[in-house]
Amino acid sequence: MAAITHARLAPRRGGVASTWWSKAWLRAVEEASFAAAELKAGRSLARSGAVGAITVSDGAFVAAVVEGHDAYTVTGTLPVLASGDQQVLVEIVAAETGRIAALMSGDLPLPMVEAVEEAGVELLPFGGELGSACSCDYWLDPCPHALAVLTQLAWLIQRDPFVLIQLRGLARDDVLARLHALSQARERSGSEVDQSGQGDDSVIDNLAIGEEAALRAARELTLLLGEDAPPG
Secondary structure, three states, rough: OOEEEEOOOOOOOOOOOOHHHHHHHHHHHHHHOOOOHHHHHHHHHHHOOOEOEEEEOEEEEEEEEEEEEEEEEEEEEEOOOOOHHHHHHHHHOOOOOOOHHHOOOOOOOHHHHHHHOOOOOOOOOOHHHEEEEEEOOOOOOHOOOOHHHHHHHHHHHHEEEEHHHOOOOOOOHHHHHHHHHHHHHHHHHHHHHHOOOOOHHHHHHHHHHHHHHHHHHHHHHHHHHHHHHHOO
């Protein structure tokens, strides 16, 4: 999936995360840092606007950080979800009305993330998963430049949870395409059961539940995307 470049963020005061998921990301950044001094320096660079545009791709990010007369390149990684875990995430998004719309509007519903975790899939990272490298010669990794970029990623994730989801390997368009494909597949399965009239009650009930969730997802995608919905 193509990388997405997020415009440079303007300098700001404070820069404290205000959503539960951006706070969770910053906790992981704190876990990844080696000392309070580096973390403080990184936050200062982030608030000063020293970080350039951040490019996010599946499982990776890159940005330039200016300090004094020097500019450094920071690259980083986050493990992507296995293909099966990606499908679990998509199915959980589709399983309840309003989840797609919430994501599209910049919200990350806590019950949805809890359901994902109960299914054995970790969406939010812990400190050891945040990999980084910098072109500077600082002796600690992550250095303040990397911590600055990681801090600004929290701000990006705060306003758009799809930044986090893409770092886990699923870009926005990929999620929407999978949701559309899932809804169509379940519609076909429901039609086949109706036509055959065969299968035990439990199978039919499960298909009906799946079809209902898929139809909800399809309706929401239609409302959100109109004619731009991904083709089947």
